[in-house]
Amino acid sequence: xxxxxxxxxxxxxxxxxxxxxxxxxxxxxxxxxxxxxxxxxxxxxxxxxxxxxxxxxxxxxxxxxxxxxxxxxxxxxxxxxxxxxxxxxxxxxxxxxxxxxxxxxxxxxxxxxxxxxxxxxxxxxxxxxxxxxxxxxxxxxxxxxxxxxxxxxxxxxxxxxxxxxxxxxxxxxxxxxxxxxxxxxxxxxxxxxxxxxxxxxxxxxxxxxxxxxxxxxxxxxxxxxxxxxxxxxxxxxxxxxxxxxxxxxxxxxxxxx
Numbered sequence: 001x002x003x004x005x006x007x008x009x010x011x012x013x014x015x016x017x018x019x020x021x022x023x024x025x026x027x028x029x030x031x032x033x034x035x036x037x038x039x040x041x042x043x044x045x046x047x048x049x050x051x052x053x054x055x056x057x058x059x060x061x062x063x064x065x066x067x068x069x070x071x072x073x074x075x076x077x078x079x080x081x082x083x084x085x086x087x088x089x090x091x092x093x094x095x096x097x098x099x100x101x102x103x104x105x106x107x108x109x110x111x112x113x114x115x116x117x118x119x120x121x122x123x124x125x126x127x128x129x130x131x132x133x134x135x136x137x138x139x140x141x142x143x144x145x146x147x148x149x150x151x152x153x154x155x156x157x158x159x160x161x162x163x164x165x166x167x168x169x170x171x172x173x174x175x176x177x178x179x180x181x182x183x184x185x186x187x188x189x190x191x192x193x194x195x196x197x198x199x200x201x202x203x204x205x206x207x208x209x210x211x212x213x214x215x216x217x218x219x220x221x222x223x224x225x226x227x228x229x230x231x232x233x234x235x236x237x238x239x240x241x242x243x244x245x246x247x248x249x250x251x252x253x254x255x256x257x
Contacts, residue, residue, distance in 0.1 A: 027239050028056040029069040030101050034081055036073035047189045051205050058203050086112050087129035090121040090228045091221040094245045095129045097209050102237035111235040119228035120221075133209045133242075136161070137188025139195065140203045143167050143177040151179045151199065158194035159187055178203065182210070211244035222247055223255040 032052045039046035043053045049070070056066050082105055086098040096116075102108040116123050139160075141151060148165040155163045162182040183191045185207060192205045217225060225245060232241045 023234075023236075024059060025056075025061055025065065026236070027101075028052065028059065028061055029065060029072075030081070031239065032056060032066060032069035033072045034083070034101060036070045037081075041070050041073055051189070051192075054201060055204050055206065058201070084108060085126070085130070086123060087126060088116050088121055088123040089129070090116075090119075090243065090245075091224045092215060092217045092245070094215050094217060094225055094243050095132065095211065096121065096228070096232070097129055097133065097242040098232055098238055099240040099242075100235075100237045101239045104237070108235070108237040111237060112232065115228065115231035115235060119231050120224040121228050130209065132213070133211050133244075135185050136208060136210050137183035137185060137191065137206070138208045138210070139181040139183065139188070139192050139205050141179045141181070141195075141199060142203055143179070145179060145199045145202075148179070151181070154195050154198040155181045155191075157198075158191045159183070160191050160195075161187075208240075209242045211242075214244050214246035217245045217247050218251055222251045226255055 032049065035046065035049040035052045038048060041049070043050040053066055053070075056069075080103040082100075082102055084100040084102065084105065086100065086109075088096050088098075090096050098112055100108045100112065113123055115121070145151065146154070148163075148167070151165060152163050160181045160183050164180045164182070165178075166180070167177045181191070181195065181202075188205065188207060192202065196202065222245075225243070229241055229243060232238055
């Protein structure tokens with residue numbers, strides 16, 4: 001998958017590792033709390049919570065943080081949390097989807113709107129972008145999980161829709177080197193559990209937005225887009241950012257600093 005899913009932790013964020021990790025833990029905690037509130041507080045009985053906890057463990061989030069996030073679901077403050085989606089475009093017409101989890105709709109809207117306005121983007125109406133994307137399941141395994149053939153065989157047996165193995169990509173990519181398994185929206189949990197029995201626990205498992213097409217972006221527009229994505233990612237209420245740019249490795253490296 002092209003776009004921000006690959007570039008979220010790109011080198012333009014170097015020197016901010018601690019801040020980035022703190023933000024990641026905060027996002028994971030919010031997702032665990034909301035997932036626990038949406039169903040049973042037991043991961044074995046709550047698929048969404050199980051995914052959230054597994055993703056937190058994959059990022060080495062401390063056990064006590066996970067337990068605290070689950071217990072927080074019994075508190076009244078989580079009742080005010082809203083899941084909101086914003087859609088817009090960046091430089092070159094790149095499509096951008098922003099998923100927010102917030103207890104203050106006005107604050108979230110203001111932050112997202114400001115990030116777009118100050119960095120060459122424009123917010124659109126609901127549905128103006130997502131009709132050109134698919135809502136699918138995504139499972140990621142590191143390269144050492146198995147060979148391309150082994151992962152492909154496990155994915156086919158589990159009922160996955162597609163597999164992409166990128167084993168020689170440079171390390172600026174969040175998901176590389178490794179294997180990305182795509183599933184239908186409704187099949188994610190079943191496929192993830194089946195593959196775990198063969199390959200072990202995945203690095204991450206999530207429901208994501210996948211673009212039906214990509215937009216080529218070159219030159220200075222790449223730098224502007226990186227600033228937009230970084231600004232959005234820096235908003236406390238933002239959980240995930242997706243975009244459909246296709247950028248060469250040369251331009252990615254040039255504007256990463």
